[in-house]
Amino acid sequence: MDEKKKKIVKTIKIDVDKCNGCRACEVVCSAFHATPKYSSNNPARSRIRVIREPLRDVYLPVYAGEHAKAECMGRDKYVIDGKEYDECDFCRASCPSRDIFKEPDSGLPLKCDMCEDDPPQEKPLCVQWCVNDALTYEEREEEVEEEVKLEDVEIGLESMVDKYGLQRVMDTVARMAKKD
């Protein structure tokens, strides 16, 4: 049922040399995604994280991507211009190997949604708040196969199902519904 469709590809260009490590991107991301919007902020809930190791000059903004059910079989470690990054630093996955891109209370995965909003934002909030232009925004049009987009709740439920099995999640939801 997938068909070719025109789609805007949204890209955030990350210039690590321009990052001053302020984490304003984390602040505004978590504020934007609060309910109601901007009512709270908490960088631990942010869908962008600045991997920041000042003494090694590692300043690396990374966006939350797809949830990964399992750890990779091996780990990658980059050395760029003599600067060594930690294992998995460039990876966007919310995955069992580490604690970033997970809701701090529930452990549920987080994923960057490019600040989908109504009316739409001109740029994702992290880009708007990056005064040093370490983050810049680009759009281009592409023909792609349309995908079914999951809502936040579905992403969360899917990961719970992965972990505990569908039956147990359904039982739990049913039990909770009864309590209410």
Next chain:
Amino acid sequence: MRYAETGYNLEIDLSRGNIERVQTDPRLTELHLGGLGTNAKLLWDRVPADVEPFSPDNLLIFSTGLLVGTPAPGANRTIISTYSPQTLLMGYSMMGGFLAPELKYAGYDKLILRGKSPNMVYLWINNDKVEIRDASHLRGKGAVETAELIRQELKEPKAQVAAIGLAGENRVYMASIEQGRSSASRLGLGAVMGDKGVKAIAVRGTKDIHIARPAEYMQLCNDVLQYIKVRAPNLIPEVMPILAGLGSPQEMLHTDEKWHTENFMWGNARVRRKDFWNKEIEEKWKNALETVRTRLISCYNCPMKCGAIISAPGVSTYMMKCFSKLTYTMAAFVDDLDFGFRIAQRATEYGVDGFSTPQAMAFGFELKEAGILTDADFAGCPSDNEGKFYWLLDRIVRREGIGDVLANGTYWAAKQIGKGAEDYAHNNIKKHEQLPLKLGMLNPIYFLMYSTGEKLNITQIEGNFPQAPFSTMEVREAFVEDWIQAPDEKFKKYVLDWELRGERSMPFYPPVDACCEIVDWQEKMHHIDDALGICAGLSSFPLKPPYHIHNLPAFISAATGMDMDEAGLTHIFNRNRNLVRAINVRRGLRRADEKPPEDHWKKRFPELEEKLLDAYYKFKGWNHEGIPTKEYLHELGLDYVAEDFLRRGILTDNEGTPSTSAKTEKK
């Protein structure tokens, strides 16, 4: 629900190992906002006036500000307060960085330490889980090194750590508290932390901070960011480059040091080298900075880049900001800036104040030259300028030999040494070393700020008003045209009328009354920042900053839901300011202490200076001795202070008869 703040303090009794999470009274936020304001309230209420700084009864308070951790750009300051071993008065030093927001996300507005730990410990605050952990293996480690070791030990790379070095452990009066790119350096707070047996504080927090009126608040934050984008690159003409933009002095960015090296004093704040800067030096110093500077960096949620990562070959990496690249270099008479970066690395690991420490060392060597200290005091000291300074720094932080004396700062060291040494401790205010700056003509605004400031650092009271008149009417008109920060139109007139020469020039212009208003305004902005936790670099320190008296009330209202306007905010400032003064008055501060260093200006005007001080005291609601009057304290809702003053005889029922012998007076 509490907005902007968490509503909880974390109280740790180090003697008993007791840890408590204590709910705070929301009324205190209405009265004092937070940060410095509520710190002062805690010190007044809980630490009696006669408590020694190194007593278990002294409190060491690490506070966030009211807006810290909210999206307000630059709201990241840790405001640390205690009684200072250097001045014996209330010591409050602050730092930016990342600690205070982390503390708030962990669920606390303040960390309050009392008592003394029998063994060296560090604190690990991880949301609701708080531990006092053994730190015996960290004894003697550098401050930067300690932070790294703790992060590794806890397997928590995202923990923010504030630590002391050897200087704090050994209660050196100029010991700082270091935190990555930031430090609380003034007034010996690191010594109090060391005295309490606390090597470091590590914090990790993952909780929410709530905003009362979110959409309104975000709009205000966005306006500030937009303003920064426009203002930062638009430098104010006729103002030296490091001060013409925003942020704290842009010492890590700029390489032209003609102004500092030729106008600030070398050695023990005495020698001016008017022809120092030349092409060769310029090239060499530019190269020195660019070689070691890896990246320009900021504090939490701030677009500025006031700090830098410094990697000098052969020594471990550290972070630096502001003026400390020059303080050691100039105090030691070394013409090579590379020395400045290398010795500052060691000094940062030791955890010492980059202002006072070089002066204490230069003071020591001057006493040796004068024959007041002897060769025996310096046995083993190398003879070259660089080697001498390294040697003495090592002695001071270990309190060895003459280092043990100089570790008490120039004021106390001079008293200990005697033999006329006091004349060499010439650059102090209220017993604390100041910038090595010696000028010609008295500046009446600066006279008042130096004399009456209680943060004991000129950068913590000056700021929003130009330091000197602009040269032509054209420049002045351009300056006032978009000066939205001025609290009142009359401040524009002072700028327009202020001339370099003639009748309307210093020291008689601005007139006395105008000087009072200008000083009060500048101090007000600093106090508001210190209560809110906003960095002075975006607010009270530069000219034409994004935060000012006209938009800050809206920030407070939208963040907290409290009703706030300019008059209300000014009232809170006055309350906080007078509470700080009250604490110091109770510890003996009087008019006689309120003066700049003797030789700060060559041309002095004793009669005018008396007039200035009289007028300013009156303007502030203080009596002739600089003590807040009973009536004014009542107006501020500080009757409990007035009652205390009356009980101690600091005030008498007969106003205007100042007391000269307070019970707790210490000199």
